[in-house]
Amino acid sequence: MAARVQGFIAATRFGLGAKHGDFDVIGNDPRGWLTSQLDAKFIPVKDIPAPPDAGAVAAEPCVMSCDAPAADQPDEARSEKLKIILAESNALYTRVAAARTRATALSPAPFFERLVQFWSNHFTVSVTRRQDFGVLASFERDAIRPNVLGSFHDMLRASTRHPAMLAYLDNRMSMGPHSVAAQNGGAGGGLNENLAREILELHTLGVNGGYSQADVTEFARILTGWTSRRGLEATDFAFSAQLHEPGDKKLLGDTYHEAGEDEGEQALKKLAQHPATAKFIAIKLARHFIADEPPRGAVDKLASAFKEHEGAFVPLYQALLAMDEPWQDPLAKLKTPNDVVLSVLRATGIAADLSDAKIIEIHKQSGQMPWAAPSPAGWSDKAADWMGAEALLQRVAFARFVAREVHTKLDPPVLMDDTIGPVVTANTRAAVASAGSAEDGITLLFASPEFQRR
Amino acid sequence: MKDIHISRRRLLQGIGCAACATAFSGIRVAFAAAPVDQRFIFVILRGAMDGLNAIPPYGDPNYQSARNGIALPASAYTPLDTMFGAHKNFEAFTAMFKSGEGAAVQAVATPYRERSHFDAQNVLESGGTGPHIINDGWLNRALALYGPQQDSLGLAVGQTIPLALQGGVPVGTWAPSAQGLPDETMLLALDKLYQHDMLFHTALSQAVDVHDIADPALQGTDMKAAGGGKNLRNAGAMKNTVEAVGKILSDPKGPRLCTIELGGWDTHAQQGTDKGILANNFAALDAGFGAMKEALGENWNKTVVLAATEFGRTVAQNGTAGTDHGTASVAFLLGGAINGGRVYGQWPGLSSSQLYQNRDLRPTTDLRSLAKAVLTDHLRLPAREVEAKVFPGSDTARPLEGIIKA
Numbered sequence: 001m002a003a004r005v006q007g008f009i010a011a012t013r014f015g016l017g018a019k020h021g022d023f024d025v026i027g028n029d030p031r032g033w034l035t036s037q038l039d040a041k042f043i044p045v046k047d048i049p050a051p052p053d054a055g056a057v058a059a060e061p062c063v064m065s066c067d068a069p070a071a072d073q074p075d076e077a078r079s080e081k082l083k084i085i086l087a088e089s090n091a092l093y094t095r096v097a098a099a100r101t102r103a104t105a106l107s108p109a110p111f112f113e114r115l116v117q118f119w120s121n122h123f124t125v126s127v128t129r130r131q132d133f134g135v136l137a138s139f140e141r142d143a144i145r146p147n148v149l150g151s152f153h154d155m156l157r158a159s160t161r162h163p164a165m166l167a168y169l170d171n172r173m174s175m176g177p178h179s180v181a182a183q184n185g186g187a188g189g190g191l192n193e194n195l196a197r198e199i200l201e202l203h204t205l206g207v208n209g210g211y212s213q214a215d216v217t218e219f220a221r222i223l224t225g226w227t228s229r230r231g232l233e234a235t236d237f238a239f240s241a242q243l244h245e246p247g248d249k250k251l252l253g254d255t256y257h258e259a260g261e262d263e264g265e266q267a268l269k270k271l272a273q274h275p276a277t278a279k280f281i282a283i284k285l286a287r288h289f290i291a292d293e294p295p296r297g298a299v300d301k302l303a304s305a306f307k308e309h310e311g312a313f314v315p316l317y318q319a320l321l322a323m324d325e326p327w328q329d330p331l332a333k334l335k336t337p338n339d340v341v342l343s344v345l346r347a348t349g350i351a352a353d354l355s356d357a358k359i360i361e362i363h364k365q366s367g368q369m370p371w372a373a374p375s376p377a378g379w380s381d382k383a384a385d386w387m388g389a390e391a392l393l394q395r396v397a398f399a400r401f402v403a404r405e406v407h408t409k410l411d412p413p414v415l416m417d418d419t420i421g422p423v424v425t426a427n428t429r430a431a432v433a434s435a436g437s438a439e440d441g442i443t444l445l446f447a448s449p450e451f452q453r454r
Numbered sequence: 455m456k457d458i459h460i461s462r463r464r465l466l467q468g469i470g471c472a473a474c475a476t477a478f479s480g481i482r483v484a485f486a487a488a489p490v491d492q493r494f495i496f497v498i499l500r501g502a503m504d505g506l507n508a509i510p511p512y513g514d515p516n517y518q519s520a521r522n523g524i525a526l527p528a529s530a531y532t533p534l535d536t537m538f539g540a541h542k543n544f545e546a547f548t549a550m551f552k553s554g555e556g557a558a559v560q561a562v563a564t565p566y567r568e569r570s571h572f573d574a575q576n577v578l579e580s581g582g583t584g585p586h587i588i589n590d591g592w593l594n595r596a597l598a599l600y601g602p603q604q605d606s607l608g609l610a611v612g613q614t615i616p617l618a619l620q621g622g623v624p625v626g627t628w629a630p631s632a633q634g635l636p637d638e639t640m641l642l643a644l645d646k647l648y649q650h651d652m653l654f655h656t657a658l659s660q661a662v663d664v665h666d667i668a669d670p671a672l673q674g675t676d677m678k679a680a681g682g683g684k685n686l687r688n689a690g691a692m693k694n695t696v697e698a699v700g701k702i703l704s705d706p707k708g709p710r711l712c713t714i715e716l717g718g719w720d721t722h723a724q725q726g727t728d729k730g731i732l733a734n735n736f737a738a739l740d741a742g743f744g745a746m747k748e749a750l751g752e753n754w755n756k757t758v759v760l761a762a763t764e765f766g767r768t769v770a771q772n773g774t775a776g777t778d779h780g781t782a783s784v785a786f787l788l789g790g791a792i793n794g795g796r797v798y799g800q801w802p803g804l805s806s807s808q809l810y811q812n813r814d815l816r817p818t819t820d821l822r823s824l825a826k827a828v829l830t831d832h833l834r835l836p837a838r839e840v841e842a843k844v845f846p847g848s849d850t851a852r853p854l855e856g857i858i859k860a
Contacts, residue, residue, distance in 0.1 A: 169722075170722040170723050170774055170776070173723070173773060173774045174772075174773050174774065175773040190770070190771065190772045190773035190774075191772060191773050191778075192722055192723070192772045192773050192774045192776070192778065193772070193778045193779075194722045194778065197569065197570075197779065201570050201572075207568075207570045207572065207573050207585070213568070213569060213811065216569070334653070367613060374717060375500075375501075375571065375572075375717075375720075377571075377572055383653060384614070384615070384617075384620060385614055386614060387614060387653055387654075387657055388610065388612075388613060388614035388615045388627035388657060388660075389626050389627045389628070389657050389658075389660035389661035389663075389664055390612070390613045390614075390627045390628060390629045390661065391613040391614050391627070391657065392654065392657035392658055392661055393634075393635070393636075393661050394613065396636055396640075396644065397636075400636075425650065427646060427647060427649060427650065428647060431643055431646060431647050435643070436639070440639075440640070440643075443640070444643055444644075444647060447644065447647065448647055449647070449648065449650075449651040449653075449654050452654070
């Protein structure tokens with residue numbers, strides 16, 4: 001029995017929810033099952049369409065970097081053109097987001113995919129800034145996935161250099177006050193410190209990581225010139241010497257001599273090695289895989305592993321899997337709506353047959369859309385932010401919505417054993433068994449605490 | 455378990471639910487008069503609103519030069535007095551200002567002096583002296599002062615409860631386009647299903663409570679027009695949502711304290727002046743202000759609305775025609791219960807020596823001074839309790855006098 005519970009934890013907390021036969025496959029070796037997924041063969045995502053040709057959607061300079069483009073300049077022709085671009089972008093969103101959800105739901109390596117989504121959320125870029133979607137689509141594929149088994153520094157570097165991040169956090173146009181561009185009377189002619197601040201606060205040191213406003217400003221100076229060509233791919237990073245602030249800078253006590261693009265590279269390397277970063281990443285991992293308020297001992301162990309292996313991810317994941325804490329309370333975490341969507345798709349096996357539009361509709365019904373975190377902090381990993389009276393009703397309505405889709409094909413008690421069998425309570429078992437119809441039974445199963453938690 | 459609200463009796467009928475006793479221990483007694491008749495709406499403006507273009511200090515000799523390029527031209531604001539104006543998209547606010555039902559407080563900040571949105575919002579909502587010092591929200595602690603039986607006095611507009619309303623006192627949430635309650639059979643099944651899970655069971659009970667009030671009140675309201683409440687940055691959706699909220703707050707047995715959240719203020723790029731993203735957000739907020747007065751009807755005289763943001767923005771524009779994270783901003787006060795028609799607060803000035811850290815508007819009024827005045831003068835909570843329990847460590851922030859009608 002205990003082994004079955006560990007299997008449930010492997011499939012649900014570390015994975016994306018169990019499907020028929022998973023508990024047998026995992027058997028008595030949940031750690032082995034998870035470790036086998038830490039394999040580079042899972043990096044490519046062949047089913048996700050590549051963004052279209054860069055030139056097709058990026059003719060306007062403002063498309064990638066502006067909220068409500070052209071709002072200040074009511075130029076009819078320009079806004080018409082933007083409308084077309086945004087419509088194309090929406091269509092692309094539907095196609096790529098649906099393909100991603102489908103591939104994730106069908107993946108043989110759900111732990112790997114959870115890690116992708118964890119890091120994608122840590123380094124948030126979001127459609128809420130109304131960026132052209134093409135560039136966002138490449139972010140997870142080109143900056144996150146290839147580095148999930150790499151190191152924190154690799155991923156930090158890839159994220160910071162990616163055009164989606166440079167646009168999302170406004171670094172593209174950030175201009176050194178004494179740069180050549182500013183001397184030439186470039187518009188505004190000033191720094192934008194958004195990216196610098198959020199790298200320090202949200203990506204590396206954490207808000208209590210010991211930096212000051214002066215560090216934010218200096219780091220913003222260091223990052224001036226980190227921009228992108230109007231392309232869609234990760235390779236379209238560009239360094240603009242024209243925008244770069246000349247002179248020495250001082251960040252966290254270290255002096256960075258004028259070195260153009262390399263200043264940013266050196267700064268990211270330092271930040272990745274900073275002990276505050278180790279601790280911050282440890283807290284986030286522990287919160288995701290152990291509990292909303294993770295035990296301090298567990299955080300310390302992860303931080304040590306991060307430091308010992310210099311931010312290499314695989315030893316860090318192995319340290320996590322080797323610890324006792326994640327294997328104790330099988331229902332400690334509340335699933336996000338996105339978790340619920342993925343676990344429902346896995347449990348029912350319907351993902352392969354759903355149209356793109358249907359998958360997007362399912363996300364809408366759940367209340368959480370892909371790549372749409374409300375702020376650069378990403379989606380919350382705490383139950384309090386995902387539960388309330390209306391949130392619960394939406395979860396129940398979502399369970400009903402999916403049950404309507406699948407009730408003619410699936411047997412509620414079997415589905416229950418396949419997904420939450422090792423942890424099901426007598427209450428839930430009775431509720432599912434005594435439901436008036438298969439539709440009601442499946443609704444209650446998907447709405448049950450055992451299914452809604454991980 | 456004593457005389458529970460009818461809806462909960464309905465929910466629990468026939469079910470001997472020992473585990474629910476705790477969940478239901480804080481229940482509103484059916485039909486009992488609420489201990490407070492005043493209404494309070496706290497509008498949380500997430501993302502750091504640029505107060506210098508909301509209520510522009512056009513009379514400050516440095517306003518145009520300090521805001522190089524993003525200062526409002528005279529055509530983009532309506533003067534409120536000889537010093538301050540209101541962005542022209544604040545039509546409803548300006549009308550209320552003129553009729554004495556609207557006021558602004560300039561150069562307001564929480565005690566937080568760093569520039570992280572998330573820590574700043576934590577301070578704004580927890581009411582602590584710094585981030586993560588207190589784990590629940592100041593509005594919830596205020597609710598607690600009414601005693602243990604008053605659970606449904608709080609309402610969060612949205613899917614979940616913002617930190618400002620989180621805490622030991624149960625509060626409801628409501629969102630437009632809400633599903634409505636499941637049928638009776640399903641409700642009873644869910645009640646049993648969630649028997650041993652406090653998080654789920656509490657949420658279910660609150661859902662039943664809120665819907666018992668909201669559903670009849672909203673008959674005939676087009677919830678589709680509220681756009682699902684997802685995007686209140688759309689003025690139309692805001693108006694429709696707030697109209698519905700006003701109906702819920704007008705119910706004699708309904709909630710009294712309510713939060714509404716509006717994001718989208720983090721204008722790092724291309725923020726615009728008379729038009730643009732910031733101006734559009736002003737219009738959405740203003741639509742909400744106008745709808746509140748409309749929808750609360752006769753209860754407007756018993757209402758105070760406080761709209762505040764976590765911090766302000768830099769005085770000067772940045773390199774991308776926007777503004778970066780700053781310090782002081784503006785807060786709005788509305789309602790029939792306030793002494794409006796004034797811009798409160800001490801103006802710190804915009805010359806470079808007057809700025810905070812040479813970049814931001816210097817804070818001169820502690821936001822807690824406003825909140826404390828609302829709690830004591832409007833909601834009639836005992837000052838000592840407010841001091842000790844709602845805003846501990848706020849003794850330097852004296853309640854702002856005179857903002858609430860005597």
